[in-house]
Each structure stands twice: as structure tokens, then as C-alpha cells.
Amino acid sequence: xxxxxxxxxxxxxxxxxxxxxxxxxxxxxxxxxYLFFNTLFIEHQxxxxxxxxxxxxxxxxxxxxxxxxxxxxxxxxxxxELLITNPVRDWQVVVxxxxxxxxxxxxxLGLTLFYAFTLNSLGPIDKGPTYGGYLGLLLMGGxxxxxxxxxxALTKNQIVAFIVAFAISxxxxxxxxxxxIVPPSLQGIVAFLSIDAHFESISRGVIxxxxxxxxxxxxxxxxxxxxxxxESRKWK
Amino acid sequence: xxxxxxxxxNLTKDYGPTRAVDRVTFNVRKGEVLGFLxxxxxxxxxxxxxxxxxxxxxxxxxxxxxxxxxxxxxxxxQRIGYLPEDTPIYKDMxxxxxxxxAAEMRGMEPTRRxxxxxxxxxxxxxxxxxGKLVGELSKGFRQRVGLAQAMLHDPDLxxxxxxxxxxxxxxxxxxxxxxxxxxxxxxxxxxxxxxxxVQATCSRILIISGGKLVADGTPxxxxxxxxxxxxxxxxxxNGSPEAAIKDRLGGISGVLRCERxxxxxxxxxxxxxxxxxxxxxxxxxxxxxxxxxTLLELVRESASLEDVFRNLTTTIGEExxx
Numbered sequence: 001x002x003x004x005x006x007x008x009x010x011x012x013x014x015x016x017x018x019x020x021x022x023x024x025x026x027x028x029x030x031x032x033x034y035l036f037f038n039t040l041f042i043e044h045q046x047x048x049x050x051x052x053x054x055x056x057x058x059x060x061x062x063x064x065x066x067x068x069x070x071x072x073x074x075x076x077x078x079x080x081e082l083l084i085t086n087p088v089r090d091w092q093v094v095v096x097x098x099x100x101x102x103x104x105x106x107x108x109l110g111l112t113l114f115y116a117f118t119l120n121s122l123g124p125i126d127k128g129p130t131y132g133g134y135l136g137l138l139l140m141g142g143x144x145x146x147x148x149x150x151x152x153a154l155t156k157n158q159i160v161a162f163i164v165a166f167a168i169s170x171x172x173x174x175x176x177x178x179x180x181i182v183p184p185s186l187q188g189i190v191a192f193l194s195i196d197a198h199f200e201s202i203s204r205g206v207i208x209x210x211x212x213x214x215x216x217x218x219x220x221x222x223x224x225x226x227x228x229x230x231e232s233r234k235w236k
Numbered sequence: 237x238x239x240x241x242x243x244x245x246n247l248t249k250d251y252g253p254t255r256a257v258d259r260v261t262f263n264v265r266k267g268e269v270l271g272f273l274x275x276x277x278x279x280x281x282x283x284x285x286x287x288x289x290x291x292x293x294x295x296x297x298x299x300x301x302x303x304x305x306x307x308x309x310x311x312x313x314q315r316i317g318y319l320p321e322d323t324p325i326y327k328d329m330x331x332x333x334x335x336x337x338a339a340e341m342r343g344m345e346p347t348r349r350x351x352x353x354x355x356x357x358x359x360x361x362x363x364x365x366x367g368k369l370v371g372e373l374s375k376g377f378r379q380r381v382g383l384a385q386a387m388l389h390d391p392d393l394x395x396x397x398x399x400x401x402x403x404x405x406x407x408x409x410x411x412x413x414x415x416x417x418x419x420x421x422x423x424x425x426x427x428x429x430x431x432x433x434v435q436a437t438c439s440r441i442l443i444i445s446g447g448k449l450v451a452d453g454t455p456x457x458x459x460x461x462x463x464x465x466x467x468x469x470x471x472x473x474n475g476s477p478e479a480a481i482k483d484r485l486g487g488i489s490g491v492l493r494c495e496r497x498x499x500x501x502x503x504x505x506x507x508x509x510x511x512x513x514x515x516x517x518x519x520x521x522x523x524x525x526x527x528x529x530t531l532l533e534l535v536r537e538s539a540s541l542e543d544v545f546r547n548l549t550t551t552i553g554e555e556x557x558x
Contacts, residue, residue: 006340010326017328078324082385085288085320086341087313234292234306 003088007096011070012103020069021104028062028108036115046123048116052133052203056196059144060173064165066104067148068158070097071226075156090230094149094223101145102138109137128205136202139215140195144169146222153226169195241266241393241423242287246296249282256282258447259296264440266392269419271434272427274444275549280427281321283444284397287425288318301392317386321397323378327371331362331381334370338385352388360384360414376407383414394418396426400433412437431541441541445549458544467508467516470499470533471524478504484527488519503532 015021032051039050071094074080084093119125144165151165152158176194179187191197195218198211242264249257257279264270272280285291287298289309297304303311325334335357339349357366360380365373370381379399386394399415400408416437418424428434434441435455443451443458451458473481478496481504486494492509499505510516517536524531 002343003341006337010329010337013333014326014328077327078320078322079326080324081285081290081320082318082324083341085290085313085316085318086338087310087343088341089310233290 003086004092004096004099007083007088007093008099008103011097011100015066015100015104020066021107024062024066024104025108025111028058029111031058032112033115036112036119040119040122046119046125048119048125048130048133049203051112051115052129052137052199055137056140056173056176056199059141060169061166062108063101063105063141063144064148064151064162064169067101067145067165068152068161070101070149071152071230072155072158072161076158084230091223091227093230094153094226097152098146098149098219098223101149102142105138105141105145109134109141126205129203132205132207133203135207136199136211139202139212140199143195143215143218143222146219146226147172150222150226150229153229239265241268241301242425243299244283244287244296245298247283247286247293247298248295249279249286249291250294255447257286257293260444260447260449261296262442262449262452264423264425266423267419267421268440269415269424269438270426271438271441272425272444273429273431273434273441273545274427275429278444278549279447280444281397284318284395284425284427288316288395289313314389315392317389317391317394319379319382319386319394319396319399321401323382325370325378325381325385327369330367330369331373332366334381335384335388338388342389344389352390356384356387360387361410375402376404376410379403379407379411380414383411387418392423394422394424396424398427398429400428400430408433431545435541443545443548450548451544455541459541465510465516466537467510467520468497468505468533468535468537469508469520469524469531470503470505471529471531472503473527473529476527476529481527481529482506484523485520488516488523490514490516490519505533 035051035054036048039045039047043050071080074083084090116125116130147168148161148165151168152161154164155161172193172195175190176196179191179194179197182190192214198214201208202211240263242262244260244262246259246261247257248255248259260279260283272283274280282291286293287300287305289305289312292306297306299305300312301315303315305312326337329337332353335353336349339353344352357363360383362377362380362384365377365381370378373381383396383399386396396415400411403411412433415424415426419437419439426433426437438455440454441451441458442449469485471481482494482496485491485506485508490510492511494509495507497505497507508516508520515536517534520534521531
């Protein structure tokens with residue numbers, strides 16, 4: 001286990017040793033700030049729905065930018081060789097990297113709490129949807145991080161990793177938008193696959209095990225694919 | 237446990253249709269410093285990558301300290317310190333941060349970490365560089381950090397892929413003496429295409445070419461095996477015909493080959509190959525005295541490793557690179 005935490009700590013620190021984390025955080029805070037205060041100043045409502053409803057889309061490009069370097073950079077620069085000739089299992093490397101991505105996501109969400117507190121001081125906001133919303137963001141963000149990490153495991157080119165992760169994430173997001181226009185026979189499955197349909201119910205304060213299981217399944221599948229992709233160097 | 241640190245049997249690796257390593261078999265005893273020699277692209281790095289469990293062999297097997305590199309890969313990796321080619325170390329970390337990370341990856345206790353990093357840092361001469369970013373270090377210092385991380389956990393076996401490539405002559409001498417010192421207590425495998433390097437550091441040499449093992453032995457054995465010992469004789473014979481002198485010298489027992497070589501006016505020069513088991517100088521001298529030749533020069537020279545290397549690696553049809 002110590003190897004997993006060592007990797008998670010190293011990669012989280014690497015984010016802040018390079019401009020990546022600062023750029024991602026800045027862009028995210030500007031967009032999130034706009035969404036928070038848009039609702040406040042234009043609609044005169046102290047609530048977070050506007051922000052939450054756009055997060056599935058925001059995440060689909062912000063998170064791939066965070067995760068693209070996790071494994072692709074190591075493959076490209078050759079540091080992966082030194083990393084995995086340590087006595088670690090491949091899944092420990094993948095989980096360590098995933099935790100680093102979750103760490104940066106937590107920093108990002110933690111900073112937006114500042115907006116939430118500001119709103120709350122102007123007029124009390126609904127507790128249920130806010131707690132639910134943040135829990136939902138963590139779960140949904142986890143799914144995006146896992147997708148990004150999987151894309152990063154498949155290539156040694158960070159740009160390719162970004163584009164692949166964005167394409168997958170955005171497709172899952174789009175499923176939620178096209179439910180109305182697909183044939184009725186497909187509606188069930190499209191709605192189930194949609195990444196934000198599951199988020200919507202959580203952000204209303206309703207925590208349904210099906211939604212939680214959906215996100216945990218996406219995370220598990222992506223981490224398994226990433227591990228298999230790392231192991232593929234050992235195929236004979 | 238056996239005295240063997242590494243057992244390799246028919247190890248083979250294919251990259252798609254190309255065979256990078258072709259049925260290589262060798263053993264390494266504990267405490268040996270083994271030089272892995274070969275032209276670029278001969279399969280040295282690939283073999284090392286299989287020994288360190290980074291790649292899986294296509295065929296054959298390799299065991300390190302009795303553990304199979306594929307089936308018991310964790311046990312193998314715990315016993316190995318590895319320095320890959322080009323020292324891939326995170327450039328965004330400081331030397332100290334990196335060594336702490338490496339120690340943590342090895343699961344070392346925090347107190348032991350501190351102590352080992354201090355000890356190894358001193359041994360590898362990292363002193364002043366400890367706080368610097370790896371990306372800002374010179375190639376020589378980066379190499380030292382690479383060696384330090386490989387030795388941090390006190391492994392039984394060190395695998396070093398081209399540890400001195402790209403260094404200046406002073407740095408090469410430093411790294412070599414470091415390896416030599418480590419080799420006193422550990423088993424070391426190092427790859428290189430620089431010949432003086434193996435002569436300076438290794439107790440045994442493997443030469444690999446086109447994926448195949450073409451030679452295995454101590455530097456002396458290889459030199460002897462290649463051509464025996466060569467003598468150069470220059471005599472002044474006061475009018476005896478050269479052919480007669482050549483016959484006379486060629487007739488000495490132990491001479492394998494006698495050949496005329498270019499010489500100064502009036503003197504006759506010969507290159508003589510003898511088997512290495514026995515010194516021909518006495519007999520050559522006696523032959524000159526008996527025939528009343530004036531002996532101007534008598535030199536015994538061993539075949540150089542360069543010759544051995546060139547002969548072995550070009551017969552396969554590959555360009556050797558210096």
C-alpha cells in the first residue's frame with residue numbers, strides 16, 4: 001500500500017510543481033465563478049443549481065486536461081520503466097495515479113466552497129441539494145478522472161490522451177442531451193449511460209444507489225482497462 | 237540457495253516479426269561484475285529489460301536469485317537495483333525529494349530512509365546537488381542520482397544499462413571506480429559498447445551480436461581464444477634468404493602461423509602467432525642465436541579486446557560501432 005500512496009503523493013506534488021494545476025484551477029474558478037454569480041446577479045437567486053447543471057460539461061474538458069499527463073508523460077519520457085521496475089503491482093500504479101487526480105479534483109472543488117459560503121451568507125441555500133451536489137461532483141468527477149487516466153494509459157502522447165478522454169467524456173455527457181431524440185427502444189439504455197442523468201438526481205439531494213453504482217462501475221472499468229493496458233507490455 | 241545470481245536459458249524476445257534476443261543462455265555467479273558488450277541494437281537493453289521484469293520474454297526463462305522473472309516478478313524486483321538507459325528520472329523533483337520517493341517505493345521505514353539516503357548520497361558524491369532539481373543537473377550528476385536510487389535499498393544485484401554513456405572522461409572515471417567499489421560486495425551487470433570500460437571494470441564479459449550470444453569469458457580468456465598470442469620478430473640475417481628464415485621460425489614448436497611483414501632495409505620482420513599457453517620468446521631468441529642472426533626486436537603482444545569484439549560482431553554481418 002505504501003507504494004500506492006507514494007505514487008499518489010508524488011503525482012499530486014508534480015501537479016503543483018508544473019503550471020498545469022494552476023492553469024486548470026484558474027480556468028475552472030473563472031468559469032465556476034461566472035456560473036455562481038450569474039444566477040445571483042441576474043436571477044437574484046442564491047442557489048447553486050446553475051453551477052451544478054453545467055459541471056458535467058465543464059468537467060468533460062477540464063478533467064481530461066488534468067489527467068492527460070498522468071501515464072502518457074511517464075511513457076513518453078521513459079520514467080515509467082524505472083517506476084514499474086520497482087516492486088509494485090501494475091494496479092498499484094494505476095490506483096496511485098487515480099488518487100492523485102482525485103486529489104487535484106478535491107482541491108478544485110474545495111476552492112469553490114468559497115463561492116458556496118459567499119452565497120450562503122447572502123441568503124441561506126438549500127442544504128440537501130448542496131451536500132448532494134458536492135457528493136455528486138466527487139462521484140462524477142471520479143468517473144471523469146478514471147476515463148482520463150484510461151486514455152492516458154493508452155498512449156504516450158498527452159495531446160492524444162486529452163482528445164480521447166474528452167471524446168469519451170463528452171459522448172457520455174451528450175447521451176443525456178439526446179435521450180429525447182433517439183428511438184424509444186433505445187431511450188432506456190441511452191439514459192442509463194448518460195453521465196449527467198445520474199448526477200441530476202444526486203444534485204437534487206436524492207442519493208440513489210443506482211447512481212452511485214453507475215459511477216463506481218465506470219471508475220472500476222476504466223481503472224481495470226488502464227491496468228491491462230500497462231500490463232500489455234508484458235504480453236508475449 | 238545456489239551460488240548463481242542469474243540463470244538465463246534460451247531467453248528469446250520478439251518485437252513483432254523481428255527477433256531482438258535469440259535463445260541467449262548464460263549464468264552469473266554471485267559477486268561477479270559482468271560486462272554486457274555489443275554493438276547498438278544487439279539486444280543488450282532488451283535482455284536487461286527482461287531481467288528487470290519490464291518486458292516478458294517471448295520464449296525461454298530467466299531466474300534471478302532463484303526466482304523466475306515472470307512468475308515471481310515482485311520477488312525479483314525486490315532484489316534488483318536498476319539504472320535504465322538515459323537515466324529516466326522525474327525532472328520536476330529535487331534530488332532529495334526523488335531519493336525519498338524511491339525509498340518510499342521500496343517500502344523502506346522512514347528512519348532507515350533518512351540513514352540510507354545520507355549514506356548513499358555520500359558514496360555517490362551527491363553532496364552539493366541534494367537540493368537541486370533533477371532537470372537542472374548535468375548528465376554526470378543525473379547518472380549519480382540514478383546509481384544512488386539503484387543502490388538505495390541495498391540490492392543483491394545491480395543492473396546498469398550504459399552507465400557511462402554521454403559522460404566526459406573525468407565523470408567516466410568516477411562512475412567506473414564507483415561501480416568497481418560496489419562490485420566488491422554485489423553482483424553487477426553493466427552494458428556498454430565502450431571496450432576499455434569492460435576491461436577496467438568487469439571480471440567477465442558477454443558479447444552479444446544480432447540478438448545472439450557470441451562470446452562468454454574473462455577478458456583474458458577472450459583475448460587468448462581469439463588469436464592466441466602474437467609475437468613480432470625483427471632479425472638481420474646477413475644475406476640468408478627470407479624464405480629460409482621464415483621456414484626456420486615457422487618450424488619452432490608452438491608456432492601456429494608465421495608471416496612476413498614490412499620491414500626496414502636489410503632486416504626481416506615477421507609476425508608470429510603462437511598458442512597462448514606457452515611463451516615462445518625463449519625459443520625465438522635461441523633460433524636467432526643458433527642461426528647467427530642479429531635479433532633487432534622481439535615483442536610479445538596480446539590480441540586486443542577491440543580485435544575480439546570486431547571479429548565476433550562483424551561475422552554476423554553487422555556494422556560494429558566504436
